[in-house]
Amino acid sequence: MQNNSNYKIDWENIFEFIYETGKITNLNNYSYYFLQKLNELIPFYAANFFLFDENEEIVNSPVCFNVSEQNLTAYNNYYYKIDSIREIAFNKIEPSRSSDLMDYTKWVNTEYFTDFLGKNHLYYSCGIDIHHQKRLLGTISLFRDQNDNDFSLKDLLYLKLISQQCSNQLNKLIIINNLEIKIQKNRSQVLDNTSHKFQLTEREKEVLKLLIEGKNNQEIAQNLFISINTVKKHLSHIFNKTEVNSRTELVSLIFRH
Template sequence: MQNNSNYKIDWKNIFSFIYETGKITDLNNYSYYFLQKLNKLIPFYAANFFLFDENEEIIESPVCLNVNNQALNAYNSYYYQIDAIREIAFNQIEPSRSTDLMDYKKWVKTEYFTDFLKKNNLYYSCGIDIHHQERLLGTISLFRDKNDNDFSLKDLLYLKLISQQCSNQLNKLFIINNLERKIQKNRHGLLEKAGQKFQLTEREKELLKLLIEGKNNQEIAQDLFISINTVKKHLSHIFNKTEVKNRTELVSLIYKVR
């Protein structure tokens, strides 16, 4: 990137963006809210945010703003193979924009541009890949249509400035998500062992699972579509089978099952 010393940086909005996105604690919601808040800092017509696992495989469906599922499916099934920008800029450290990477006089005549980008009003683009150390975590792509101005070097600078915070937050959320999966897997194993040892019914195991997750009787009743009295009856049966007196003793016992 060129020297950006002549740009007047809107630090107030950048710090606000970093603060707001830093409060997002759910990996599944991070991409969507990140793009929504980014649109106030860098205006765009459309955008997508891909997340990647350790093998650089896309995790589930990417979050897209103003890009419909039909266009996304078309890209994933075919157009990614002829996406020249992806070939040049994928998994790079620095942000980039299409007008620096491509000769537009030639590019606008290509199949990828005419049949995909132009059809979906995606004329200008810029983006950045998010890394933590050497691992690729995500790819952010922003688009503007032909009637908008091209992305500026200031926009690229903003992407660069927020990328480190995005890297740290995404890495933290990936770690939390992996831990939650391991805990969930461990809980499933404990419930199966407890079910066998204490001869619990399927309904009792369902209730026990929700109880271990910290839900109260009202929440358990809502999740299982049963009355609170029915919840209490099931709990009473579980207490009798496990020979405990309360929920605390029950949870402690379940985590000790071998």
């Protein structure tokens, strides 16, 4: 990327962006909120944010702005094969923009451009891949219409400046998400084992599931649309079957086994 030392950086907005996106604690919400805040820093017409696993396979559906499900499907089914920008810029450390990578006098006549990008007002593009210790975590692509200005070198600089914070936050959220998945799998296994061993009914199993998630009687009642007295009756039956006298003893018993 060229030297951007002559650009006046809006540090106040950059710090606000880093602060706001750093508050996100849920991986599923991060990509959407990131693009939402990024649009205030770098205006765009459309955008997408892909997440990748350890094998660089796409995780779930990407978050998209002004990119329809139909267009996303079309890209995944065919157009990614002839996406020449992807071939050049995918999994790189530095941000890039299409006007630096492609000769537009030739590129606008290619199948990929005329049948996909041009039809969807995706004339200019820029983006950056997010890495953490050489592992690819995500890729962010921004698009503007032909009637807009091209992305500037200052825009690329902004992407570079926020990429490290994005890397740290995304890595943290991925670790937390993976841990939560493991915990959920462990809870499900514990629940199945306990239900089978003590011959719990389906309703008692539902009550036990909410109990080990930390729900109190009122929350269990609200989740199952039953009265608190009914919850207490189910808990009493569970206590009798497992031969314990309290929630603490019950949780200790089922996780010990």
